Amino acid sequence: MIGAVKVISGTAHPELAQNICKNLGTDLCRTTVVRFSNENMLVQIDENVREADVFVIQPSHRRSAAIYVGYRCGTSAEWSHP
Numbered sequence: 670m671i672g673a674v675k676v677i678s679g680t681a682h683p684e685l686a687q688n689i690c691k692n693l694g695t696d697l698c699r700t701t702v703v704r705f706s707n708e709n710m711l712v713q714i715d716e717n718v719r720e721a722d723v724f725v726i727q728p729s730h731r732r733s734a735a736i737y738v739g740y741r742c743g744t745s746a747e748w749s750h751p
Contacts, residue, residue: 675718679727686726698723 677698678686690697699715 673721675716675721675723677714677723677725679725682726682728685728689724689726 674693674695675698676686676690676693676695677700680702686697698718701711701713701715703711703713705711
């Protein structure tokens with residue numbers, strides 16, 4: 670049995686993530702990204718991703734965003750989601 674599929678877009682190519690979601694017949698996972706002046710960022714996943722198959726679409730140059738999103742997915746059990 671396949672679990673729910675969640676697709677999260679990084680900041681490098683959101684159009685690619687939208688096209689992938691269209692082909693999969695699913696919606697893009699809602700996220701909030703805040704960039705700070707010191708190049709740090711805050712990534713908030715605005716949906717429950719527990720027990721889902723999560724795919725982060727982040728091609729090329731901004732791998733740090735994908736790593737952080739992956740970290741947030743792994744620690745989502747520690748955060749309360751509406």
